[in-house]
Amino acid sequence: MSGHDNSEHGELGHIVPFKVYLAVCISLMVLTVITVVVAETVDVGSWNIVVAMLIASVKASLVALFFMHLKFEDPITWLYAGFPIVLLFLLMGGIFLDNPTRMEVKPVEVVDTLKAKE
């Protein structure tokens, strides 16, 4: 492990010490266990999905920042990594503003509704 101990600039990419990778790996495993335990034991109703997605986002950030070296990248790489997330939030935000306004229309159930009328 000698030579791994200090964070340094490689000739091309950023060289990260082994112990950082190990710590990230262990954190990801621990967070996975937490996700499972929380989902199986704690019941906070509709907040379950929020908690699960928050933990997943922490895990995803760890993967992106350290395993994918995003922490050491330049602003334009951050822009490339960030814009699809902004677009996704726009898409989901728009849909979730729109959906509650017409809850009666359930596309898949249309067939069943017709049957019930017969």
Place this chain on the structure above:
Amino acid sequence: MSSSNEATVSGPPHAHHWDPVTAYHGSKLGMWLFLATEILLFGVLFTAFAIFRYLYMEEFHHASQYLDWKMGAINTAVLIFSSFTAVLGVDAAQHGDNKKTFRWLCVTVACGFIFLIVKYLEYSHKAHIGLFPFIECNDHAQFCWDSVEFKNEFKMYFGLYYCMTMLHALHVIIGMGILTWALLKAKKNRYSTDYYTPVEMGALYWHLVDLIWIYLFPLLYLVD
């Protein structure tokens, strides 16, 4: 315009190869742009899942109980560990160690195999109990996909489940292909501290595959 720019750059104006640093950074930026399109590709599926989960909350909760969270958890651990070994492969390449790069990438590809085997076991179990489209109904199965009793909401849940996990599995297979190509180059001692682009790009792709599974696992297997 271009000739005046080229005049300021050292080296021949029409060189066939860029210098290693420029080539490396160009490849990496291109890779990130590609990964952005991948996030959008899976993003619309996640959005579709969110819409129908919102509309059919109870049915989705019921349907999700037919997934075995233990299998999903094993696969999550396998993919996280494989991401770890992939990044160790990159680290070895950054230190110019072809042998270690080869070994770590072999472990990563092996993890990919384990993931696919677990996924196969899950799918075949679903097919066995009749929770799979295009399978003819039989008396032994618990469910019959094409019967009237089989609720449309269930079809929606499992349809999305199969679309998302199969597209993800396809990415695992492609990732294994890229990493195999990268590790064969390591076997031939092709990498040095100023060239290891295939390892880095293969690993970036692999990490994205892991990252998508990190969201898929709780969403499909755990959330009620």
